[in-house]
Amino acid sequence: MAATDQRFREFKMPDVGEGLTEAEILKWYVAPGDRVADGQVVCEVETAKAAVELPIPFDGVVHELRFGEGTTVDVGTAIISVDTQPGAGDAPAPSAAPAEPAGAAEPAEPAENGGRQANLVGYGVAPSSTKRRPRKPRPGAPAAPARGVPAQPLPAAAAPAPAAPAAPAPAPTRPELNGHGKAARPLAKPPVRKLAKDLGIDLTTVTPTGPDGTITREDVHAAAAPAPAAVAEPVAQPAGAEAEAAPAPSAGRERRVPVKGVRKATAQAMVNSAFTAPHVTEFITVDVTRTMKLVADLKQDPDMAGLRVNPLLLVAKAFLVAIRRNPEINAAWDEDAQEIVYKDYVNLGIAAATPRGLIVPNIKDAGSLTLPELASALGELVSTAREGKTSPAAMSGGTVTITNVGVFGVDTGTPILNPGESAILAFGAVKLQPWVHKGKVKPRQVTTLALSFDHRLVDGELGSKVLADIAAILEQPKRLITWA
Template sequence: MPAYQPFNLPDVGEGLTEADIVEWKVSPGDEVTVNQTIVEIETAKSLVELPSPYAGVVHELLVEVGASVDVGNPIIVIDTDPGGAASVPADDAADEGETSGDVLVGYGTKAPSQARRTRRHAQPAASAAAPVAAPATPAPQPEPATPRPAPEPAKQAAPSAPISANPVLAKPPVRKLAKDLGVDLSRLKGTGPGGIVTREDVNAAVENEQPERLVVYPGDDRPWLDGGTVAADGRTTRVPVRSVRRRTAEAMVASAFSAPHVTVITATDVTKTMKLIKTLREDREFADVKVTPTLIAAKALILAIRRHPEISAAWDDATQEIVYKHYINIGIAAATPRGLVVPNIKDAHRLGLHDLALALNELTSTARAGKTQPAAMSDGTVTITNIGTFGIDTGTPILNPGESAILAVGAITKRPWVHKNKVKARWVTRLALSFDHRLVDGELGSRVLQDVAATLNDPARGLVWG
């Protein structure tokens, strides 16, 4: 008889309590192997691909795309012995202390408690959703006389219940299309076999019922459509605050209202830095990396911290202690489609310029792909944010929680500048350093900023590039 194994959502790092289902990589009836990617989830910090802990056939997807699910709750059921001999039911195995995620690469799940947690966030608030597997594409089912053991002990003798009392019938690709276009499936009448909602139904709804057309010009970018609910008059869209955006908001509020921020600003001539960048880009030793002003600014900040190590610190409220860090994990603020993330380069003070460039390139490409792991964003010391890429001169950045300082690098533009007693066109930028005034007084903050500016003005000051 079939052996149904539920796979519970694991904690993928740093005690995260929930995640959103972004994309299922499998469908009911698909064969899967151990460590094959089955789903992509979004945590409060990053996108993570989960591998299958079992080999077998996908029996049921328990959570649909866009829904949130708590860590420890089942998200998929896999038949590990389709048509085979009898085996121990999943619930019995769980009672014996087994966990569903022990074989996952790099992480596992915690042992379940005696009292099973009920499913929460099983459907988006905006619609009454059906199980992900639609009747029009049924998955291989067990013999009728042998009902499968369900993950919930109280329902072992009954077939799996739908996610909502009034399900909307639609295949996963159609559900994703509807979500991408901001169409509420519960408002549609399916024209497919058995009342199933088809792709044509969704497209027709977009053509006939899109109220935002009243106030948005055709062809305008509408990033709010993903998961948003449009008002009847089309003038507003409400989107739930989730994952990276929610985490960023919480962190920034906590930082802004717990650490007294002070910002010092200076302008500096970086013409020699721009010449250095041009030289490095033409150097064969740097042909495999991207050389940018952020790289040179990062090196300048590292050198400044080495000269003023007391700025690398953290305030411990619980113990009322200042924690001085004898290392530099330099964070790089990266804008991604899902919000701002700040991964950091571990032990950046130990890296030569070429290795620092490699680490910076890898860090930014991973962040923009949404693949940054939680560990890469922990234990930072200081951060750089290059707002100059947006043409902005300067700003007053907010500290990344747990850090003492953040450096903003403004746009590098040619401006009139007094050089050797003559006004010339020089490459100039503005630098802004925000710091925690509990840890860093005005003198220390100003010295660190001036040190960074001096190195960018004359990179030869940083003789130790290696």
């Protein structure tokens, strides 16, 4: 047994972020029978923060993929087993396809077939080339079926009779037994079990609709939903009267998408932020004609060759200068310690819309970067986010954020703070508008900025100073030099 345990090694879902509890398997890069080497990427998973590729830490031949693509797996659960001594002897046949998620996540009773775990109820008999030692039947237990004959589920009446006569209990939703005379444990993934526990739902009373009798989140929610109110008996229609046409059903005209991964994390974070930090939002409209001219000049500057130069770059630089002039805004509220934490560094977050949802990676120590360095960091941040390769570390530790709603043609908005941060700046669309310039109405490039801040940390005066400084720099970008 020890030799078998050393031969077949399991790779468990690691915590690829900061305290993450689960991840979804997006894609497998290997299949049973493939040879893998230490450090080779075997799959891509999506956490609540980002998509991450997982390398395996040992050599061998893939024996079994425990979960299929699209399955959410708890951290610490084995997702793949590898034969580290291929050819050392007969071994259980590798699975031809990833195991169903519900069964693989559940702890199975140790089997006596050379280290392979017994199948859970609902998955049939596990193929094996090894011999099993027959078990001695317990007193009163039903005799085991003959070899090669599949075991049939025992009827409810076969269970041992109670000591005292009692009214027959209603038949369970799944009468299968687990081989010990006890009802089989309902098949459900750990997150579904936790959901049922939180809602006070007994899984044995839930009717499963998933593959092989697996209980899904929707099944639990359906069981938790209140019973529909009794419907009154329909009133008989007069003879010859036509019944009123029933409304068209909505089936086929709605789509339901599970909330998970980045979308789930973003929703939870925004709810927590909106109902924890008291938000205040201030607005200012500013003439950015000179800033737009500077952007055009910088695109021709040899020192900026090959770098992403756009209005967002100068807005970011203006924000950083405004923070340097008003450092108290760069802070965090420590609820547990009842302290305000002032930070002497700026990790500048940039809100990025991706196919997986909104993410906010940040540029570390952005306040210490030169303009070319800031442009390079912004370009790398955007391209990495679009490829879905942003690491969890890049999305942690932010202090303030910019969201560029202007790229969608929106004038501005009231942005919600990224959790743990003190301020977020919304940069609206730049539009040609009539503007009073030097006493005359002229067409000028104009935009609207909105600054939301945590009112526990930032009072109205400080927030107004920061927003006014940003606007003043964008109106006269030479202040980037005189104020820096």
